[in-house]
Amino acid sequence: MGYAVVLGEALVDLLDGECAGERVYRQAVGGAPLNVAVGAARLGATVEFVGSLGDDVLAGRIRELLTTSGVGQRAVLTTGAPTTLGVVTFAGAEPDFRFYGTPPSYGLLGPDDLDVPLIEGAAVLYAGSIALLCPPVLAATRRAWALATGRRVFDPNVRPRLLADAAARVELREVVAEFAASADLVKLSTADAEVLYGDGSPEAAAGRLRDLGASTVVVTCGARGALVAAGTDGDPVSVPAPAVEAVDATGAGDSVMAALIADLLADGPPADLEGWRQRVGFAVRVAGLVCESRGGAVAMPTRADVARRFPT
Numbered sequence: 001m002g003y004a005v006v007l008g009e010a011l012v013d014l015l016d017g018e019c020a021g022e023r024v025y026r027q028a029v030g031g032a033p034l035n036v037a038v039g040a041a042r043l044g045a046t047v048e049f050v051g052s053l054g055d056d057v058l059a060g061r062i063r064e065l066l067t068t069s070g071v072g073q074r075a076v077l078t079t080g081a082p083t084t085l086g087v088v089t090f091a092g093a094e095p096d097f098r099f100y101g102t103p104p105s106y107g108l109l110g111p112d113d114l115d116v117p118l119i120e121g122a123a124v125l126y127a128g129s130i131a132l133l134c135p136p137v138l139a140a141t142r143r144a145w146a147l148a149t150g151r152r153v154f155d156p157n158v159r160p161r162l163l164a165d166a167a168a169r170v171e172l173r174e175v176v177a178e179f180a181a182s183a184d185l186v187k188l189s190t191a192d193a194e195v196l197y198g199d200g201s202p203e204a205a206a207g208r209l210r211d212l213g214a215s216t217v218v219v220t221c222g223a224r225g226a227l228v229a230a231g232t233d234g235d236p237v238s239v240p241a242p243a244v245e246a247v248d249a250t251g252a253g254d255s256v257m258a259a260l261i262a263d264l265l266a267d268g269p270p271a272d273l274e275g276w277r278q279r280v281g282f283a284v285r286v287a288g289l290v291c292e293s294r295g296g297a298v299a300m301p302t303r304a305d306v307a308r309r310f311p312t
Contacts, residue, residue, distance in 0.1 A: 001265050002123025003046035003072075007144055008033025009106030009131040010051055010066075011084040011099075012058045013296065015250065028250070029065045030086060030296045031106060032129040032157040035251045038069040039258025039300035043286070045265045048072040048118060050144075051131065054105040058083035065297060075115035081105040088250070095250065097159050099130070107134030111143040123150040124261055129157035132175055141179075151184040151264060154214075155257050158192040169195065181213035184269070187257045189220045202227040206236050216269070218260065218280055220253050225284050230276045237273060239280045242310055244288040251296035252287040258300065259283035285310045 010033065014025035037049045049071050053059040055078055062083070066073055084101035109131075119125065125148040131137040145152060156176045163169050173196050180186050186209050188196075193205035202219035206229040209217045216230040223246075229236035263279050270276045286301060289309050293299035301309075 001046065002150065003048060003121075004040060004124040004126060004261050004265055005048050005050055005119055005122040005144070006033050006037040006040070006126045007050040007131075007141060008127065008129045008137075009084075009104075010034035010049070010053060010062045011086050011104075011106055012062070013086045013088050013250070016087070016089040025087070026294070028296050028298065029062050030251070032155065032254045033126065033131070034062070034066070035254035035297045035300070036126055036155075036258045036261065037071045038065065038297045039251070039255045039286070040262045040265075041070045042300045042302050043259060043262035044303060045262040046072075048075060048122070050075045050109070050114070050118070051106055052077040052079050052108040052113075052137075054079060054081050054083040056082055059105070069297075069300075075118050077109050077113050079105060079108045081108060096161070098161050099159075104134060106131050107137055109140050110136040111140045114140055114144055114147075116147060119144045119147045120149055122148065124153060124264055125150060126153050126155070126257070126261060127179065128155040130159050130162055132156075133162055133172070138175070145179065145182070151269070152179075152182065153185040153187070153257070153261060153264075154179045154183040155187045156192050156196065157253075158188075158195045160195050163195070172196065177212050180209050183214045185216045185218070185260060185264070186214040187218045187220065187253070187260065189253050190222070193219065203236060216276060218256065218283075220256055220284075220287075222249075226256065226280050228273070228276045228280045230270075230273050237277050239277055239284055241284045242288045244292050246291040248294040248296075248299070249291050250294075251299060252290050254296075255287045255290045255300055256280075256283040259286040282306070
């Protein structure tokens with residue numbers, strides 16, 4: 001089966017909410033790559049997290065969640081920076097993220113900090129998200145990408161608040177194109193596509209990334225499910241989402257990637273587009289279950305949880 005290396009950020013989210021009639025912020029360990037690492041581990045995968053953490057109490061809570069979830073930390077870098085906070089508010093279809101902490105605790109991993117044998121031995125390497133906006137992490141990711149001998153998966157996980165202007169969007173679009181060109185799997189959302197390309201069409205986004213060189217592309221579409229394009233089987237196919245009682249969509253897209261990574265480790269890539277449709281079908285069921293609980297990373301389910309909620 002092998003193991004996955006998940007490279008990127010871990011931080012603490014403060015989720016806007018209400019308690020006893022007062023506005024409060026609920027603390028939750030987060031960061032898209034951390035969510036992916038925890039989600040894949042809970043689905044049975046062997047996972048190593050690679051990134052930089054602070055040295056404060058909040059970083060200790062991040063480490064505790066990784067440990068209790070069975071995620072390895074042998075290549076985690078400890079720094080003196082306070083843990084970055086992501087303040088999350090809800091006023092529309094997509095949550096609004098603002099990040100606090102300079103320098104960001106997740107942005108200090110450099111190329112010389114990589115555990116080269118760990119990267120080279122991974123069956124799957126995941127990279128992406130906001131850590132790529134930090135030059136040291138971008139350089140580290142480029143080195144890891146070049147060292148990887150297994151399957152490479154990528155998720156841009158765009159956060160518009162971190163893109164100062166149109167030039168920053170162009171720069172990120174170029175980074176996405178760089179990694180997509182040699183990726184075995186790219187996952188992005190329609191919201192990501194809208195920011196990157198000015199077009200939230202999942203078909204257009206999938207076509208663009210496939211033209212760049214990505215072998216398989218999965219575009220998540222919220223309550224509408226997902227779209228997958230793979231192989232030479234022609235048009236992409238849509239995968240409907242299950243009906244759920246959603247209370248919190250935090251981490252739902254990350255859980256899709258977690259499920260896809262776990263299945264890649266367990267069974268390798270599907271043989272055809274129908275196989276990918278079934279894989280993505282399971283992944284959106286995982287995401288549906290995540291949406292029925294609060295907490296992002298702590299809401300990531302096991303395979304038994306998914307089977308109970310969505311019996312076949």
